[in-house]
Amino acid sequence: MSKFKKKANTKQDIPTSALPDIIFMLLFFFMVTTVLREVTINVKQRIPDATQLRKLQRKSLVSYLYIGEPKKTDQWGSEPRVQANDVFIEPSDVILWVTTEKDKLNEVERDQITIAMKVDREAKRGLVADVELELRKANARKLLYTTLQEMEE
Amino acid sequence: MARNKGRDNPEINSSSMADIAFLLLIFFLVTTTIANDRGLSLQLPPNPEDIENIDIKIPERNLFKIQINSADRLLVEGEPFEQDVTEIKEMIKDFVLNNGRDPESSDSPKDAIVSLKTDRGTSQERYIEVLDEIQGAYYDMYAARIGVTNKEWRDIASDLTDPENRRLYDEGRGLKDGKLEYPMNLSIAEPSKTGGG
Numbered sequence: 485m486s487k488f489k490k491k492a493n494t495k496q497d498i499p500t501s502a503l504p505d506i507i508f509m510l511l512f513f514f515m516v517t518t519v520l521r522e523v524t525i526n527v528k529q530r531i532p533d534a535t536q537l538r539k540l541q542r543k544s545l546v547s548y549l550y551i552g553e554p555k556k557t558d559q560w561g562s563e564p565r566v567q568a569n570d571v572f573i574e575p576s577d578v579i580l581w582v583t584t585e586k587d588k589l590n591e592v593e594r595d596q597i598t599i600a601m602k603v604d605r606e607a608k609r610g611l612v613a614d615v616e617l618e619l620r621k622a623n624a625r626k627l628l629y630t631t632l633q634e635m636e637e
Numbered sequence: 638m639a640r641n642k643g644r645d646n647p648e649i650n651s652s653s654m655a656d657i658a659f660l661l662l663i664f665f666l667v668t669t670t671i672a673n674d675r676g677l678s679l680q681l682p683p684n685p686e687d688i689e690n691i692d693i694k695i696p697e698r699n700l701f702k703i704q705i706n707s708a709d710r711l712l713v714e715g716e717p718f719e720q721d722v723t724e725i726k727e728m729i730k731d732f733v734l735n736n737g738r739d740p741e742s743s744d745s746p747k748d749a750i751v752s753l754k755t756d757r758g759t760s761q762e763r764y765i766e767v768l769d770e771i772q773g774a775y776y777d778m779y780a781a782r783i784g785v786t787n788k789e790w791r792d793i794a795s796d797l798t799d800p801e802n803r804r805l806y807d808e809g810r811g812l813k814d815g816k817l818e819y820p821m822n823l824s825i826a827e828p829s830k831t832g833g834g
Binding site: 501508518535546600605617630 | 659666670675760791794
């Protein structure tokens with residue numbers, strides 16, 4: 485009898501002392517690979533896929549424009565709009581916006597400003613082309629259509 | 638043995654450590670976005686007001702025309718195009734590397750121009766799809782010229798601060814006496830008003 489009792493006394497917990505380390509590892513991974521949200525995006529962003537992606541080298545030279553259908557359709561309507569920073573702008577305001585974005589950069593780097601356009605896949609070319617025309621007028625001619633990597637077979 | 642008697646176990650209870658770390662993790666997951674700085678890069682032409690309005694005659698054979706209408710249907714070289722979009726890539730490669738063999742196709746890679754015209758009602762998705770194929774065709778050609786894969790070529794083109802990359806980049810595009818032998822002549826016309834092609 486006494487022999488059986490001793491066996492039942494074996495430890496049964498799973499050691500969890502390494503759990504915090506595992507979670508911390510995950511935490512650091514996410515802290516390194518992600519960036520803090522700077523703007524609240526008020527337009528729908530279903531980013532199209534493409535295969536021929538290129539990477540941006542200098543993040544400091546990049547300004548973002550968001551184009552798509554507003555999320556709050558009852559307030560802003562369902563026509564695609566252009567969002568810069570936190571507000572909706574008209575294509576005619578793009579020149580002014582580019583100027584303020586350029587002012588944030590070093591004088592020598594102002595010509596190298598890159599505009600990354602995050603365009604919803606349902607947005608129409610007409611609006612995007614209007615914005616492009618304004619960008620040409622504002623002499624911000626480096627453009628990037630943000631896309632996702634398409635899975636290749 | 639007797640010395641240990643009556644002393645408390647000097648261990649800090651760390652079982653809640655995992656919970657704290659989880660809380661932090663979830664906080665970061667919610668407040669951050671995964672950095673996405675990749676996409677199709679494009680150089681826009683200069684301000685239309687600065688360009689002198691010269692009528693340049695381009696022979697029909699040196700133009701590869703792609704048109705997309707408001708219903709996202711394609712017209713390639715004047716013919717309705719119902720096949721898979723990926724076939725455009727091979728067509729462009731044949732067109733650019735024709736070097737005057739086929740009298741219907743381009744004279745030389747230098748003269749070859751790919752023209753992409755959309756309608757104001759064309760969706761961005763379709764446009765990106767076609768632009769992707771056009772750029773892919775050129776990147777494939779450049780990559781083949783210096784014997785690297787398409788992916789390696791794009792990595793080279795993304796980082797031109799490295800002199801070795803710069804050299805390969807110029808070699809791939811055939812830079813000779815300040816002129817490119819294989820320029821990516823991509824003309825993106827202003828979208829037409831709705832209805833037209």
